[in-house]
Amino acid sequence: MGRKRIKPGKVRLTEVAALAGVSPITVSRFFRNPDTVSAGRRLRIESAAKDLGYVPNLAARALASQRTEVIGVLIPSLTNNVFSDVLRGIYDAFEGSRYSIQLANTRYSLLQEERLLRLFVMQKPAGLIVTGVDQTAEGRAIVQAADCPVVQIMETGPEPIDMMIGFSHVDACYAAISHLLAQGCRRIGFLGARMDPRVQRRLQGYQNAMKAAGVFDPRLIVTTAVPTSTTIGGNLFSDLMLKAPDVDAVFCANDDLALGVLFECQRRHIAVPEQIAIVGFNDMEFMASAVPTLTSVRTNRYEMGLRAATMIMDEVEGRPVAERVVDLGFEVMERQSSTLQRAAAVPADRASGTKW
Amino acid sequence: MGRKRIKPGKVRLTEVAALAGVSPITVSRFFRNPDTVSAGRRLRIESAAKDLGYVPNLAARALASQRTEVIGVLIPSLTNNVFSDVLRGIYDAFEGSRYSIQLANTRYSLLQEERLLRLFVMQKPAGLIVTGVDQTAEGRAIVQAADCPVVQIMETGPEPIDMMIGFSHVDACYAAISHLLAQGCRRIGFLGARMDPRVQRRLQGYQNAMKAAGVFDPRLIVTTAVPTSTTIGGNLFSDLMLKAPDVDAVFCANDDLALGVLFECQRRHIAVPEQIAIVGFNDMEFMASAVPTLTSVRTNRYEMGLRAATMIMDEVEGRPVAERVVDLGFEVMERQSSTLQRAAAVPADRASGTKW
DNA sequence: CAACCGCGTGATAGCGCTGTCAATATCGCT
DNA sequence: AGCGATATTGACAGCGCTATCACGCGGTTG
Numbered sequence: 051m052g053r054k055r056i057k058p059g060k061v062r063l064t065e066v067a068a069l070a071g072v073s074p075i076t077v078s079r080f081f082r083n084p085d086t087v088s089a090g091r092r093l094r095i096e097s098a099a100k101d102l103g104y105v106p107n108l109a110a111r112a113l114a115s116q117r118t119e120v121i122g123v124l125i126p127s128l129t130n131n132v133f134s135d136v137l138r139g140i141y142d143a144f145e146g147s148r149y150s151i152q153l154a155n156t157r158y159s160l161l162q163e164e165r166l167l168r169l170f171v172m173q174k175p176a177g178l179i180v181t182g183v184d185q186t187a188e189g190r191a192i193v194q195a196a197d198c199p200v201v202q203i204m205e206t207g208p209e210p211i212d213m214m215i216g217f218s219h220v221d222a223c224y225a226a227i228s229h230l231l232a233q234g235c236r237r238i239g240f241l242g243a244r245m246d247p248r249v250q251r252r253l254q255g256y257q258n259a260m261k262a263a264g265v266f267d268p269r270l271i272v273t274t275a276v277p278t279s280t281t282i283g284g285n286l287f288s289d290l291m292l293k294a295p296d297v298d299a300v301f302c303a304n305d306d307l308a309l310g311v312l313f314e315c316q317r318r319h320i321a322v323p324e325q326i327a328i329v330g331f332n333d334m335e336f337m338a339s340a341v342p343t344l345t346s347v348r349t350n351r352y353e354m355g356l357r358a359a360t361m362i363m364d365e366v367e368g369r370p371v372a373e374r375v376v377d378l379g380f381e382v383m384e385r386q387s388s389t390l391q392r393a394a395a396v397p398a399d400r401a402s403g404t405k406w
Numbered sequence: 407m408g409r410k411r412i413k414p415g416k417v418r419l420t421e422v423a424a425l426a427g428v429s430p431i432t433v434s435r436f437f438r439n440p441d442t443v444s445a446g447r448r449l450r451i452e453s454a455a456k457d458l459g460y461v462p463n464l465a466a467r468a469l470a471s472q473r474t475e476v477i478g479v480l481i482p483s484l485t486n487n488v489f490s491d492v493l494r495g496i497y498d499a500f501e502g503s504r505y506s507i508q509l510a511n512t513r514y515s516l517l518q519e520e521r522l523l524r525l526f527v528m529q530k531p532a533g534l535i536v537t538g539v540d541q542t543a544e545g546r547a548i549v550q551a552a553d554c555p556v557v558q559i560m561e562t563g564p565e566p567i568d569m570m571i572g573f574s575h576v577d578a579c580y581a582a583i584s585h586l587l588a589q590g591c592r593r594i595g596f597l598g599a600r601m602d603p604r605v606q607r608r609l610q611g612y613q614n615a616m617k618a619a620g621v622f623d624p625r626l627i628v629t630t631a632v633p634t635s636t637t638i639g640g641n642l643f644s645d646l647m648l649k650a651p652d653v654d655a656v657f658c659a660n661d662d663l664a665l666g667v668l669f670e671c672q673r674r675h676i677a678v679p680e681q682i683a684i685v686g687f688n689d690m691e692f693m694a695s696a697v698p699t700l701t702s703v704r705t706n707r708y709e710m711g712l713r714a715a716t717m718i719m720d721e722v723e724g725r726p727v728a729e730r731v732v733d734l735g736f737e738v739m740e741r742q743s744s745t746l747q748r749a750a751a752v753p754a755d756r757a758s759g760t761k762w
Numbered sequence: 763c764a765a766c767c768g769c770g771t772g773a774t775a776g777c778g779c780t781g782t783c784a785a786t787a788t789c790g791c792t
Numbered sequence: 793a794g795c796g797a798t799a800t801t802g803a804c805a806g807c808g809c810t811a812t813c814a815c816g817c818g819g820t821t822g
Contacts, residue, residue: 110808112465153509172464280692316697336636341672466778
């Protein structure tokens, strides 16, 4: 026959109900929505629960109600601090709500992502936040099966799974390169690490801008599959100097690389921006305090996380979400590292700090 | 009476069992431990599950088995990239295992920590990883009630809740200051931000070392409750220069501050290390590539996360954990920013890169 | 004054899975 | 062949909670 009898010390809804002199279902209602219970019983239940040290069993709740209050979040890297800002936004938004977050790390692998999505779906999450737009067909199918609100973050693109919030990496990089061109730079190098889909799209933006200006040269592109770091930034710059000693500017696909380039320039006694201009991407906090201050493309990562989370909650709780695809834009933060005295050969139609 | 009849499309263990021609419990066994099922049935079940698109229901599993495979992780900040290394270790260790991680953010608030612990306990986690040793009595009680392995990380201290892995922040800072003293520095400033418990202990180590050398001066200490950042590093250094213009070295409670100090020195044309030596804490990646390279105290954060996770798994799976309290030590990475030509007045008994 | 509504409450019947123990099949060995 | 030991399988009874429907009650409506 069945299992061992009930442990004596265990406190269930039933025990609380008995002590409070109400039915278990009323206690259940009290915990989910206190307002639906009359004031008198509310007090009795409250004190009974406290006396017994009652702790709701989430598994039982999830099984009976066929849903959970877990939000699954999938990001490709924990090391890349770009994501920590997004996460902060997400965590801040869910702060104090009844939802809890389950964070998983795809390591930039689509297969890993599939595996994790499958795992999430088993938990019947209330919502899902995934990074990027490059899910496999299988991955999309799994998400669809979850039958819950989904937000894709970090970039915008066609065919959202459900909702989407981000910006165009192609346009953002195009704008950064345009700024350098406007400063009179012509031999603009591109440094990229990891080369994940979003960095690829930045490279695309670079190519578009360089070709449009008629100054594209593949030798100016130096990339590596290795994850980004300050050291790698210095190394890539050294490689670039070998391939194209005449560079007058460097666009770095992210800020760590830019900092590495700055250090390498200091090491080589190359004047920034006089001899070489530097532009980064993401506008990390340190960019504005470096010497010289470093130009970067600001992306609204915190807001992205915050709004993604809000979109999920609105959708779950039945509030209509007006904008299901949000482009947060970006801003080229022009600083000393790319501000040149020399006459701009390209019209400087993109003024300082232009919002796109 | 009860609820609506079963949805027709739903795939449960029972459906898979029927199609495979076995009993539900056998299917259950197959999913938890395929080896306990004979090869013939294994194949039949596998194909049946695939045909039906069966997805196990984790809530039901958790309810029936009275446990989950969720590991709760509590960290105080998502922005402070000290934790991203620890997290990477944790995620790497659980990678491919059956456990999944639930990460929560206490924001350096003990009350918040309590709330989150309470939330975790409702899920009956398989294990818990918490940051620091300063839980409230209430918090400790909640954790104890969870009745699962617990590892405290980031520092060592007396009275572990269960297991513990970290290092002594007092000793680590003491060693860093000793290094500066050995270089002949006497007016050593202390810069600290956020001032969480671990930074407080670093300050303690600083005071111990300075007093032991007879050179303690409270005017050399500049701190703020604001979270750490490069900009704050510059600001704190400026404050320090006002309070004590004769400083010959700065110890920064973390590396962001140190970078900010370096930039501020560049701005003020103060030679590092000739006029002022700089030492940071944590040994972030960029410290070794700065110009000059920056001395820091390396802490083994990745290993800490990895081993904390391993300890949890060992404990859960019944493998005895030999070392329940692990001191990972630290290493003073002596670099250009604190290496002085001038004669050392204090015996340099702590050679370069000494492991403690 | 009957019909109707909405609120607060309760009884019932599962949600989908697994722990426990029993039953059966298989095997090695004397 | 006979025996116990071992592997494999199954029956049963919940795990603790909530969806659903039913009911009683006071007040509103035509």
